[in-house]
Amino acid sequence: GAGVSQSPSNKVTEKGKDVELRCDPISGHTALYWYRQRLGQGLEFLIYFQGNSAPDKSGLPSDRFSAERTGESVSTLTIQRTQQEDSAVYLCASSGQAFSGNTIYFGEGSWLTVV
Amino acid sequence: AQSVTQPDIHITVSEGASLELRCNYSYGATPYLFWYVQSPGQGLQLLLKYFSGDTLVQGIKGFEAEFKRSQSSFNLRKPSVHWSDAAEYFCAVAPGNTGKLIFGQGTTLQVKP
Numbered sequence: 001g002a003g004v005s006q007s008p009s010n011k012v013t014e015k016g017k018d019v020e021l022r023c024d025p026i027s028g029h030t031a032l033y034w035y036r037q038r039l040g041q042g043l044e045f046l047i048y049f050q051g052n053s054a055p056d057k058s059g060l061p062s063d064r065f066s067a068e069r070t071g072e073s074v075s076t077l078t079i080q081r082t083q084q085e086d087s088a089v090y091l092c093a094s095s096g097q098a099f100s101g102n103t104i105y106f107g108e109g110s111w112l113t114v115v
Numbered sequence: 116a117q118s119v120t121q122p123d124i125h126i127t128v129s130e131g132a133s134l135e136l137r138c139n140y141s142y143g144a145t146p147y148l149f150w151y152v153q154s155p156g157q158g159l160q161l162l163l164k165y166f167s168g169d170t171l172v173q174g175i176k177g178f179e180a181e182f183k184r185s186q187s188s189f190n191l192r193k194p195s196v197h198w199s200d201a202a203e204y205f206c207a208v209a210p211g212n213t214g215k216l217i218f219g220q221g222t223t224l225q226v227k228p
Contacts, residue, residue: 004158031214042119042205042218043159056215091159100147100209101166104216106159 002026004107006092012113013082021077021110025094032075033093033104034067043091049075050098082114117142117210121219128196129227136191136222138206147209148189149216150180154202162204165189176200201226 005024013019025032034046045059049069060066064083069075079086089109095102118141128134140146150162163174170182180191189206203223207216 033215035216035218042220043207043216045215045217048213048215050213056213093159095214098214100212100214102214103161103164104214106151108156108158 004092004094004105006090006107006110008110009108010111010113012115015084015114016081018078018080019082019112021079021090021092021112023075023077023092023094023107025073025075025092026105029094029096029105030072031095031098031102031104032069033095034075034077035091035093036061037089037091037109039088046077046090048098055098079112082112084114087112087114117146117208117217119206119208119217119219121204121206121222123222124220125223125225127225127227130198131195134191134193134196134200134224136204136206136224138189138191138219139187140189140206140208141187142208142210145184147212148180148182149207149209150174150178150189150191151205151207151218152176152202153205153221159205162191196224196226198226198228200224 007022033048035043047057064080067077091109093104093106095104120139148165151159165172165182205221206219
């Protein structure tokens, strides 16, 4: 596609429910990143993929968070047993390769509200 | 640990005035440095980046940034601000070479007419 696409754009869920957030990277981009942005704060790195493998998962806040990527394309971020502190915008980004010289392109994010 | 500090949470400038947004980083070696802009309802857009070479980097929309190793700073500047520049600005560092970014807390820019 023309840009990084994320769905849903908005999600309201009840505390304790599981949610899945989807990211479609730019076609041909092998690197994919997930970030979280809480209200009024900067972006926190969660995880990145190079192809289908995740060399760095250091930013995942707890074992309730997981992500996978298949076919070097779509990625899904799953949050189990959601808590109110999980409310945030979840941003996905992609680049040609996981190399700092490559420009990273961000999607518009998935707004998650846990009530 | 690597970190990025943006000391100014909120800045207000008059349209046509000059702008400087501050960014300080903590990293052992020379990092890759970036400035991004986030406008309401839009995704993050890269303004400029520094890897090596000339310490004054030109970006889009008339922005520039200067890397100062001695001060561990990468401040963003614009000579004359336009109302459309009102947005949130993030400085980021990429330690290592994986593309992973560590962001500052952001600076919200308000432009007065």
